[in-house]
Amino acid sequence: MAAIETLVKDLGPKKFSLRGKIWTVLLVAVIVAGIIAYIDQLIQGQQVTNMRDYALWGIYISNFVFFVATSFVGSVTVAILRLTKNSWRTPFVRIAEIIAVASIIMAGITIMIDMARPDRLLNLFVHARLQSPITWDVIIIPTYIVISLLLLYFPLLPDLAILKNHFKKTKPKLSKIYGRLSLNWSGSTIQKKLQSRAIHIICILIIPVGLLLQTVDAWLFSTTYRVGWDSTNFAPYFISGAFVAGVGSLVAVIYVVRKVKRLEHYITEYHFDKMGKFLALACFIYIYFNINEYLIPAFTSKKAESIHLETLFSGDYAFPFWLVTIVGLIIPALILLFKAGRKPKTMFVLSLLVVLGSWWKRYIIVTPTLLHPFLPIQGVPESWRTYFPSLHEWLITGATLAMALLIITFLVRHLPVIPIQRTADEQKDDKLKTAEV
Amino acid sequence: MILRRHIISTLAMALFFAGMPSLAGQSQEKHRVRLKADYIKQMDARSYLDIKASARINKQTVAISGVELLVINEIDGEEIELGKLTTDQKGEGVFALDLNALKADSLHTYSLGVSFMGTDSLRRASRTVQFKDAALKAYLITRDSVYYIEAVLKDAVTDSLISEQNVKVQVQRLFAPLVLSDEINLTDDTGTILVAIPEGIPGVDSRLTIETVLEDSDDYGTLKATLDAPIGVPIIDESTYDERTLWGPRGKTPIFILLFTGLLVVGTWGTILYLIRILFKIAKH
Known part of the structure; x- marks a missing residue:
């Protein structure tokens, strides 16, 4: 019992420090600016964006793809590690689950932001064509949100019960909330059995659903006959890219949480080393798919594709393309091969590069393709042939990213970021093993 | 006093300019x-x-x-x-x-x-x-296994044959007719023209709607005679409009998509409901 109290002190919810408060205020300010911009977009219509006949998908869709990618890995990584019973997963599974929930919620909201008439959202269901990848997306995103929430919630139950008891005397109101959320968890054999079964089912379920989520996301592009998207490789290309974005985000958030909550004893260099290897593997697989996506068209390209590739390799988008590929992918992958590159601080910097690179990568996938249709669009102003997001788009996109970070911050603030009960059980097992030896 | 003068002059100006449009209207030129x-x-x-x-x-x-x-x-x-x-x-x-x-x-x-x-x-x-008033009659005839359109132009009142009139033969098409005759194709002394129909013209159910046209004649205006000739190459309807296709409307969704998507949705949401039931069970115990 004393061990659990120590764990609660270390891992349980803590009040924000001044830095935490400033961080939250900053996020709220960005969100408010974004909401104002969005209201203006609703009033004036999408003319406030720079999306026109050419770039009919812009930064919103790039951002949406980024969120979907990030959410996929959080849940699927956790599921795989749980099913394979990797014990080193314990300190970061909850953070991964939290990232997954925040990202997939924001993915759903971002796609609504992209709709010029969100009041017609219901039409997506009422007039759904089951042949359309858009409909599949409409089905898969809410499904994934629910499963991600369940994956976060089920393992939380024992910890919520612990928090209920912990705050019983000091904060009875908070204790009541935790008590309700814990669903009268008493740790009985039946409850444990039910919980274990449920987690096992979710872990099995979320892998195909996650793969479907990424696949549908990729098919939204590849079923549209466009230069750069017309690829049978697109789904695995997206999945491998999602691993990079997701693991990168996970490492970055873990590092910050570890530092802020002083969890160095729980999230050790050993865990970073493991995550580093995982991230390196993800980067190399993604590099492989990138070579596939660009090299083969370079050999077989017809005129439209040649123009598109030229834009990426040496044209208008060459700088972001090479920056994303080299700085956001190749250099981190190479550094991560060395043990020194898998130290927490180095990995934090690398993960930031990877995450930023992943975000811009989606922009590069979406925008240059749209600017190079097979048939030029006639009778439109010359300025429509180029695209760079407007202030409204930046503010709104910034707000969605801030909102995702705020959800993560809120959950990290109010939930144990490392499972308390499980850590206690593992510590107990370790002690027993040591005693046996 | 000065103020009153100003008001009067302003009103006078306003009246003057107010009258301008009607003056302009009076001098407006009528279009032919x-x-x-x-x-x-x-x-x-x-x-x-x-x-x-x-x-x-x-x-x-x-x-x-x-x-x-x-x-x-x-x-x-x-x-x-x-x-x-x-x-x-x-x-x-x-x-x-x-x-x-x-x-x-x-x-x-x-x-x-x-x-x-x-x-x-x-x-x-x-x-x-x-x-x-004139009459144009068209006939489909065969000579040496070649189809021809023979058309006869007559005065409808006197029944006399009309010669030296340009009569076109064409196949009716959706946007513009397919002209089969030469540019100038005059009726002979018997008021007749004869135009061979080339082989291989496609038609729905092999039917060709052939038009014989006396166009914009000074004496007779425009006369048009049509006849249906079952001598075309049948058009094979390749439309998938009534079929269940990936590109069809939502009412024509392919069965395998309905089944596959339906199974996935039912399977996944069924499992989710089961998981929610477990939550209730946990709360009960």
Whole structure:
């Protein structure tokens, strides 16, 4: 019992420090600016964006793809590690689950932001064509949100019960909330059995659903006959890219949480080393798919594709393309091969590069393709042939990213970021093993 | 005193300028209206006047829509009103004719007048169309395994054959006809033309709608005779409109998509519901 109290002190919810408060205020300010911009977009219509006949998908869709990618890995990584019973997963599974929930919620909201008439959202269901990848997306995103929430919630139950008891005397109101959320968890054999079964089912379920989520996301592009998207490789290309974005985000958030909550004893260099290897593997697989996506068209390209590739390799988008590929992918992958590159601080910097690179990568996938249709669009102003997001788009996109970070911050603030009960059980097992030896 | 003067002068100026538009209106030039009227007879169907009204406004030809035109039958200085029609948005209108009700002169020539009474901005205009009643008959014949269209042009009143008239033979198509005859294809002394039909022309159910046309003749107007000939190459309908396809409307979703998506949705949401049930069970224990 004393061990659990120590764990609660270390891992349980803590009040924000001044830095935490400033961080939250900053996020709220960005969100408010974004909401104002969005209201203006609703009033004036999408003319406030720079999306026109050419770039009919812009930064919103790039951002949406980024969120979907990030959410996929959080849940699927956790599921795989749980099913394979990797014990080193314990300190970061909850953070991964939290990232997954925040990202997939924001993915759903971002796609609504992209709709010029969100009041017609219901039409997506009422007039759904089951042949359309858009409909599949409409089905898969809410499904994934629910499963991600369940994956976060089920393992939380024992910890919520612990928090209920912990705050019983000091904060009875908070204790009541935790008590309700814990669903009268008493740790009985039946409850444990039910919980274990449920987690096992979710872990099995979320892998195909996650793969479907990424696949549908990729098919939204590849079923549209466009230069750069017309690829049978697109789904695995997206999945491998999602691993990079997701693991990168996970490492970055873990590092910050570890530092802020002083969890160095729980999230050790050993865990970073493991995550580093995982991230390196993800980067190399993604590099492989990138070579596939660009090299083969370079050999077989017809005129439209040649123009598109030229834009990426040496044209208008060459700088972001090479920056994303080299700085956001190749250099981190190479550094991560060395043990020194898998130290927490180095990995934090690398993960930031990877995450930023992943975000811009989606922009590069979406925008240059749209600017190079097979048939030029006639009778439109010359300025429509180029695209760079407007202030409204930046503010709104910034707000969605801030909102995702705020959800993560809120959950990290109010939930144990490392499972308390499980850590206690593992510590107990370790002690027993040591005693046996 | 000065103030009063100012007010009076301002009012005078206002009155002066207020009158300007009406002055401009008085000197406004009326536009000349052009009327075009063609007599068209579709054999075994209907006869009508094809009328079009336009005007030249600001150096552009503009269709005059929504104006009323009067159609009359002129005979020996007498004018018999046949009816009125209003032009559509394109400035066009069709006036159906019953030749039996019309009166012709001693040379069997019909004289029809179309007139526009004018408006504030458009001048009066009129147009006269004269024509004789003729008959064009087309036949499908075979010679040495080659199909021909033979058409005979006759005066409908005197039954005399009409020679030296250019008669076209064409296949009816959706946007523009497919012309089979030469550019000039005059009727001979027997009022006949003969045009070979090339092989391999596609037609729905192998049917070709062949038109024989005397176009815009000074004496007879436009005459058109159509006949259905089952001599085309059948068009194989490759439309997938009624089939269940990936590109079809939502009512035509392929069964495998319905089944696959349905199974996935039911399977996944069924499991989710089961998981939620577990939550209730946990709460119970």
